[in-house]
Amino acid sequence: MIDQNRIPAHVAIIMDGNGRWAKKKGLPRLAGHNAGMLAMKEIVKASSVLGIKYLTVYAFSTENWKRSKEEVGGIFKLLVKYVDSELSELHENNVKVKVLGDYSVIPKIAVERLEKSLETTANNTGLQFNIALNYGSRAEIVRAVSRIYEDIRKGALEEETEISEELISRYLYTGDENGNIPDPDLIIRTSGEERLSNFMLWQSAYSEFAFTDVFWPDFSPAEYERLIEAYQNRDRRFGGRK
Numbered sequence: 001m002i003d004q005n006r007i008p009a010h011v012a013i014i015m016d017g018n019g020r021w022a023k024k025k026g027l028p029r030l031a032g033h034n035a036g037m038l039a040m041k042e043i044v045k046a047s048s049v050l051g052i053k054y055l056t057v058y059a060f061s062t063e064n065w066k067r068s069k070e071e072v073g074g075i076f077k078l079l080v081k082y083v084d085s086e087l088s089e090l091h092e093n094n095v096k097v098k099v100l101g102d103y104s105v106i107p108k109i110a111v112e113r114l115e116k117s118l119e120t121t122a123n124n125t126g127l128q129f130n131i132a133l134n135y136g137s138r139a140e141i142v143r144a145v146s147r148i149y150e151d152i153r154k155g156a157l158e159e160e161t162e163i164s165e166e167l168i169s170r171y172l173y174t175g176d177e178n179g180n181i182p183d184p185d186l187i188i189r190t191s192g193e194e195r196l197s198n199f200m201l202w203q204s205a206y207s208e209f210a211f212t213d214v215f216w217p218d219f220s221p222a223e224y225e226r227l228i229e230a231y232q233n234r235d236r237r238f239g240g241r242k
Helices: 018-024 029-050 062-066 069-092 108-121 137-154 165-171 221-232
Strands: 010-014 054-061 096-100 128-135 186-189 208-211
Touching (some): 029 069, 029 221, 054 062, 062 069, 069 108, 096 108, 137 165, 186 221
Parallel strands (some): 010 054, 096 128
Protein backbone atom coordinates (compact mmCIF):
# COMPACT_ATOMS: atom_id res chain seq x y z
CA MET A 1 0.00 0.00 0.00
CA ILE A 2 1.22 3.50 -0.84
CA ASP A 3 2.50 5.56 2.09
CA GLN A 4 0.89 9.00 1.70
CA ASN A 5 3.70 10.50 3.75
CA ARG A 6 6.34 9.40 1.23
CA ILE A 7 4.81 10.42 -2.08
CA PRO A 8 7.52 11.45 -4.58
CA ALA A 9 7.36 15.18 -5.23
CA HIS A 10 8.34 14.82 -8.89
CA VAL A 11 7.69 11.86 -11.17
CA ALA A 12 8.99 11.87 -14.75
CA ILE A 13 7.78 9.34 -17.32
CA ILE A 14 9.25 8.17 -20.62
CA MET A 15 6.03 7.10 -22.34
CA ASP A 16 7.24 4.28 -24.59
CA GLY A 17 5.58 1.54 -26.59
CA ASN A 18 2.73 3.20 -28.49
CA GLY A 19 3.94 1.90 -31.85
CA ARG A 20 4.59 -1.64 -30.64
CA TRP A 21 1.20 -1.71 -28.89
CA ALA A 22 -0.47 -0.78 -32.18
CA LYS A 23 1.56 -3.29 -34.19
CA LYS A 24 0.69 -6.07 -31.77
CA LYS A 25 -2.99 -5.32 -32.35
CA GLY A 26 -2.66 -4.89 -36.11
CA LEU A 27 -3.46 -1.19 -35.91
CA PRO A 28 -1.75 1.87 -37.45
CA ARG A 29 0.89 3.59 -35.30
CA LEU A 30 -1.33 6.64 -34.80
CA ALA A 31 -3.90 4.41 -33.10
CA GLY A 32 -1.18 3.63 -30.58
CA HIS A 33 -0.47 7.31 -30.02
CA ASN A 34 -4.19 7.98 -29.55
CA ALA A 35 -4.42 5.18 -26.98
CA GLY A 36 -1.29 6.59 -25.33
CA MET A 37 -2.95 9.99 -25.04
CA LEU A 38 -5.85 8.39 -23.18
CA ALA A 39 -3.40 6.65 -20.83
CA MET A 40 -1.68 9.98 -20.19
CA LYS A 41 -5.00 11.53 -19.25
CA GLU A 42 -5.53 8.87 -16.57
CA ILE A 43 -2.01 9.21 -15.20
CA VAL A 44 -2.37 12.99 -14.89
CA LYS A 45 -5.56 12.42 -12.88
CA ALA A 46 -3.91 9.77 -10.72
CA SER A 47 -0.92 12.02 -10.03
CA SER A 48 -3.19 14.82 -8.89
CA VAL A 49 -5.17 12.50 -6.60
CA LEU A 50 -1.98 11.02 -5.10
CA GLY A 51 -0.64 14.47 -4.25
CA ILE A 52 2.35 14.43 -6.58
CA LYS A 53 3.49 18.01 -7.07
CA TYR A 54 5.22 17.66 -10.44
CA LEU A 55 4.59 15.23 -13.29
CA THR A 56 6.82 15.42 -16.38
CA VAL A 57 6.06 13.37 -19.50
CA TYR A 58 8.41 12.88 -22.44
CA ALA A 59 5.93 13.64 -25.22
CA PHE A 60 8.16 14.38 -28.24
CA SER A 61 11.93 14.32 -28.41
CA THR A 62 14.29 16.23 -30.67
CA GLU A 63 15.03 12.86 -32.31
CA ASN A 64 11.36 12.12 -33.05
CA TRP A 65 11.49 14.42 -36.08
CA LYS A 66 13.17 11.48 -37.88
CA ARG A 67 9.84 9.66 -37.98
CA SER A 68 7.52 9.84 -41.00
CA LYS A 69 5.76 13.13 -41.74
CA GLU A 70 2.45 11.33 -41.33
CA GLU A 71 3.30 10.10 -37.85
CA VAL A 72 4.80 13.42 -36.70
CA GLY A 73 1.82 15.36 -38.04
CA GLY A 74 -0.56 12.93 -36.38
CA ILE A 75 1.17 13.33 -33.02
CA PHE A 76 0.72 17.09 -33.10
CA LYS A 77 -2.93 16.73 -34.16
CA LEU A 78 -3.41 14.55 -31.10
CA LEU A 79 -1.79 17.24 -28.97
CA VAL A 80 -4.34 19.74 -30.27
CA LYS A 81 -7.11 17.22 -29.61
CA TYR A 82 -5.85 16.66 -26.05
CA VAL A 83 -5.79 20.36 -25.19
CA ASP A 84 -9.21 20.95 -26.76
CA SER A 85 -10.80 18.08 -24.84
CA GLU A 86 -8.96 18.28 -21.52
CA LEU A 87 -8.03 21.90 -20.83
CA SER A 88 -11.26 22.74 -19.00
CA GLU A 89 -10.93 19.72 -16.73
CA LEU A 90 -7.24 20.39 -16.09
CA HIS A 91 -8.09 23.96 -15.12
CA GLU A 92 -11.00 22.89 -12.92
CA ASN A 93 -8.69 20.50 -11.09
CA ASN A 94 -6.14 23.26 -10.43
CA VAL A 95 -3.47 21.69 -12.70
CA LYS A 96 -0.77 24.02 -14.01
CA VAL A 97 0.60 23.18 -17.47
CA LYS A 98 4.21 23.90 -18.43
CA VAL A 99 6.25 23.02 -21.51
CA LEU A 100 9.89 21.92 -21.41
CA GLY A 101 11.58 22.30 -24.78
CA ASP A 102 11.55 24.54 -27.83
CA TYR A 103 7.95 24.28 -28.96
CA SER A 104 8.18 27.30 -31.29
CA VAL A 105 9.05 25.02 -34.23
CA ILE A 106 6.01 22.74 -34.01
CA PRO A 107 2.88 23.36 -36.15
CA LYS A 108 1.26 26.74 -35.52
CA ILE A 109 -2.09 25.36 -34.40
CA ALA A 110 -0.35 23.21 -31.77
CA VAL A 111 1.65 26.25 -30.57
CA GLU A 112 -1.60 28.20 -30.21
CA ARG A 113 -3.24 25.45 -28.17
CA LEU A 114 -0.21 25.06 -25.94
CA GLU A 115 -0.01 28.77 -25.25
CA LYS A 116 -3.72 28.79 -24.47
CA SER A 117 -3.18 26.02 -21.92
CA LEU A 118 -0.19 27.85 -20.40
CA GLU A 119 -2.16 31.07 -20.09
CA THR A 120 -5.35 29.44 -18.78
CA THR A 121 -3.60 27.46 -16.04
CA ALA A 122 -0.84 29.95 -15.17
CA ASN A 123 -2.18 30.78 -11.71
CA ASN A 124 -3.17 27.25 -10.70
CA THR A 125 -1.50 25.84 -7.61
CA GLY A 126 -2.08 22.09 -7.83
CA LEU A 127 -0.17 19.48 -9.82
CA GLN A 128 2.34 21.02 -12.25
CA PHE A 129 2.09 19.01 -15.45
CA ASN A 130 5.27 19.44 -17.51
CA ILE A 131 5.13 18.36 -21.15
CA ALA A 132 8.61 17.73 -22.57
CA LEU A 133 8.06 18.68 -26.20
CA ASN A 134 10.74 18.93 -28.88
CA TYR A 135 12.97 18.22 -25.90
CA GLY A 136 16.45 16.73 -25.81
CA SER A 137 18.57 16.85 -22.67
CA ARG A 138 21.90 17.43 -24.41
CA ALA A 139 20.36 20.32 -26.37
CA GLU A 140 18.93 21.65 -23.09
CA ILE A 141 22.38 21.69 -21.48
CA VAL A 142 23.97 23.34 -24.53
CA ARG A 143 21.20 25.94 -24.48
CA ALA A 144 21.78 26.61 -20.78
CA VAL A 145 25.53 27.15 -21.23
CA SER A 146 24.91 29.38 -24.28
CA ARG A 147 22.42 31.50 -22.33
CA ILE A 148 24.86 31.89 -19.43
CA TYR A 149 27.55 33.03 -21.88
CA GLU A 150 25.12 35.46 -23.50
CA ASP A 151 24.06 36.91 -20.14
CA ILE A 152 27.71 37.44 -19.19
CA ARG A 153 28.35 39.09 -22.54
CA LYS A 154 25.37 41.42 -22.09
CA GLY A 155 26.28 42.22 -18.48
CA ALA A 156 23.25 40.50 -16.94
CA LEU A 157 25.80 38.31 -15.11
CA GLU A 158 29.16 39.44 -13.75
CA GLU A 159 32.21 38.18 -15.66
CA GLU A 160 33.48 36.76 -12.37
CA THR A 161 30.31 34.69 -11.88
CA GLU A 162 31.16 31.16 -10.76
CA ILE A 163 29.90 28.53 -13.18
CA SER A 164 28.33 26.25 -10.60
CA GLU A 165 25.85 23.40 -10.70
CA GLU A 166 23.27 25.73 -9.20
CA LEU A 167 23.81 28.33 -11.94
CA ILE A 168 23.52 25.79 -14.75
CA SER A 169 20.38 24.34 -13.15
CA ARG A 170 18.77 27.78 -13.14
CA TYR A 171 19.26 28.06 -16.90
CA LEU A 172 17.77 24.65 -17.79
CA TYR A 173 14.15 24.31 -18.91
CA THR A 174 13.43 23.12 -15.37
CA GLY A 175 15.01 26.27 -13.93
CA ASP A 176 13.89 29.83 -13.40
CA GLU A 177 11.60 30.14 -16.43
CA ASN A 178 9.39 27.28 -15.19
CA GLY A 179 9.57 27.92 -11.47
CA ASN A 180 12.65 25.88 -10.52
CA ILE A 181 11.20 22.41 -10.90
CA PRO A 182 12.95 20.01 -8.50
CA ASP A 183 14.87 17.06 -9.92
CA PRO A 184 12.73 13.94 -10.42
CA ASP A 185 12.53 11.61 -7.45
CA LEU A 186 11.35 8.81 -9.73
CA ILE A 187 11.76 8.25 -13.47
CA ILE A 188 9.53 5.60 -15.03
CA ARG A 189 9.98 4.05 -18.47
CA THR A 190 7.39 1.76 -19.99
CA SER A 191 7.56 -0.99 -22.66
CA GLY A 192 10.58 -2.90 -21.34
CA GLU A 193 13.29 -0.50 -22.54
CA GLU A 194 15.87 0.50 -19.91
CA ARG A 195 17.58 3.70 -21.01
CA LEU A 196 17.08 7.46 -20.67
CA SER A 197 17.07 8.29 -24.39
CA ASN A 198 18.37 11.84 -23.86
CA PHE A 199 15.80 12.65 -21.18
CA MET A 200 16.66 14.78 -18.14
CA LEU A 201 20.31 13.73 -18.07
CA TRP A 202 21.33 16.56 -15.73
CA GLN A 203 18.28 16.33 -13.49
CA SER A 204 18.40 12.54 -13.05
CA ALA A 205 21.70 12.44 -11.12
CA TYR A 206 20.01 11.02 -7.99
CA SER A 207 16.66 9.91 -9.38
CA GLU A 208 15.34 6.43 -8.77
CA PHE A 209 14.46 4.46 -11.89
CA ALA A 210 11.56 2.09 -12.47
CA PHE A 211 11.04 0.01 -15.60
CA THR A 212 7.97 -1.92 -16.63
CA ASP A 213 7.28 -4.20 -19.59
CA VAL A 214 3.81 -2.68 -19.97
CA PHE A 215 3.35 -0.69 -23.18
CA TRP A 216 2.37 2.91 -22.50
CA PRO A 217 -1.25 2.62 -23.77
CA ASP A 218 -1.80 -0.16 -21.20
CA PHE A 219 -0.08 1.71 -18.37
CA SER A 220 -2.82 1.99 -15.76
CA PRO A 221 -3.12 3.93 -12.50
CA ALA A 222 -2.78 0.55 -10.73
CA GLU A 223 0.60 -0.12 -12.40
CA TYR A 224 1.60 3.47 -11.63
CA GLU A 225 0.82 2.97 -7.96
CA ARG A 226 2.70 -0.34 -7.94
CA LEU A 227 5.87 1.39 -9.16
CA ILE A 228 5.46 4.24 -6.67
CA GLU A 229 5.06 1.71 -3.85
CA ALA A 230 8.26 -0.06 -5.00
CA TYR A 231 10.01 3.33 -5.01
CA GLN A 232 8.89 3.96 -1.44
CA ASN A 233 10.56 0.74 -0.35
CA ARG A 234 13.99 1.89 -1.53
CA ASP A 235 16.62 3.50 0.67
CA ARG A 236 17.69 6.79 -0.95
CA ARG A 237 21.11 7.90 0.35
CA PHE A 238 22.12 10.54 -2.23
CA GLY A 239 25.73 9.41 -2.08
CA GLY A 240 25.86 9.25 1.70
CA ARG A 241 25.97 6.30 4.10
CA LYS A 242 23.51 5.06 6.66
